[in-house]
Amino acid sequence: MEECVRRERILEAACKVLQKHGYHGASMDKVAECSGMSKRTLYKMFPSKLELFQILIRERLFDVKPQVASDARTPEEELSSLLVDLARTILRPDRISLIRAIIAETSESENVREIIAALETGGEDNALEAWLQAYCRQQGYPVTNVRFLGKMLFGMTVGDFVLQTLGCATEAPTCEAIHYQTDVAVRIFLAGLRSLPLGD
Template sequence: MEECVRRERILEAACKVLQKHGYHGASMDKVAECSGMSKRTLYKMFPSKLELFQILIRDRLFDVRPQVAPEATTAEEELTSLLIDLARTILRPDRISLIRAIITESSESEDVREIIATLETGGDDNALETWLQAYCRQHGYARTNVRSWGKMLFGMTVGDFIFETLGCAQKPLTCDAIQQRTGMAVRIFLSGLKSIHPA
C-alpha cells in the first residue's frame, strides 16, 4: 500500500475515533485498530497523538484550496465562485461532523485549543486572503488588513452557513440559497471596500 493511501486511511480512522470517543478518549491504539494498520506503522507516520490530530484538523479544515470558476470574468464573480467552492468543501457532512467533534472537545482539551490556535494564526496558503491581496494591489488599496477582511467576508458567508448547519436549521441549505446569499454578501463587501477607498 502506498504511503499516501496509508496516510489517508489513518486520518480517516482518526476522524472516526475523534467523533466517537472525543480527543481524551481517542488513543493511538484505537486509531490503529480502526484503520487496520499496526501501531508501528501509525507511529512511523505520526510520532504522537497530538501531531496526528493536528494534521487531521489542518488537512480537513484549514488546508482547503477553493478555486475560482474558470468562467468568472468580474471580481464579483471570481470572489463569489471562490466562496461557494469553499462552502461546498467545508459543508460536506464529514467535515461538519469533524467541526462538531472539535467544538465539543475544545472546551475540555487544552491540546485541541492549542491546535486550533496554531492553525488559525498560520498559513500563507489562504486562497481567500490571496485573492483579496491581489484585488487590493490591483485597485491601489494600500495598507489594508487583508486577514481581518478575509475573516469578515468568511463570517458573512461560509461561517454563517457553518453556524446554520451546526445549529440544525429547520431547512437545510440549498445550493441556490448558498449562491444567492454569497453573491449578496460579496456585493455588499466590495461596495464597502470602494466606499472606504474612494477613487
C-alpha cells in the same frame, strides 16, 4: 500499499475515532485498529497522538484550496465562485461532523484548544486572502488589513453557512441559498471596500 494511501487511511480512521470517542478517549491503539494498520506504521507516520490530530484538523478544516470558476468574468463572479467552492468543501458531512467533534472537545481538552489556536483560518495557503490581496493591489487599495477583511467576508458567507448547518433550529442552507447569499455578500463587501478611504 503506497504511503499516501496509508496516510489517508490513518487520517480517516483518526477522524472516526475523534467523532466517536472524543480527544481524551481517542488513542493510537483505537486509530490503528480502525485503520487496519499496525501501531508501528502509525507511529512511523505520526510520532504522537497530538501531532496526528493537529495534522487531521489542519488538513480537513484549514488547508482547503478553493478555486475560482473558469467562467468567472468579473471580480464579483470570481470572489463569489471562490467562496461557494470553499463552502462546498467545508459543508461536506464529514467535515461538519469533524467540526461538531472539535466543538464538543474544546471545552474539555486543552490540547484541542491549542491546536485550534495555532491554526489560521484558511491554512498556510489562504486562497481567500490571496485573492483579496491581489484585488486590493490591482485596485490601488492598501493591503495591510487583508487578514481582517478575509475574516469579515468569511464570516458573512461560509462562517454563517457553517453556523446554519450546525444549528438545530434551521436546516442546512441549500445550494441556491448559498449562491444567493454569497452573491449578495460579495456585492455589498466589494462596494463597501471601494467606498473606504485609502489607509483604512
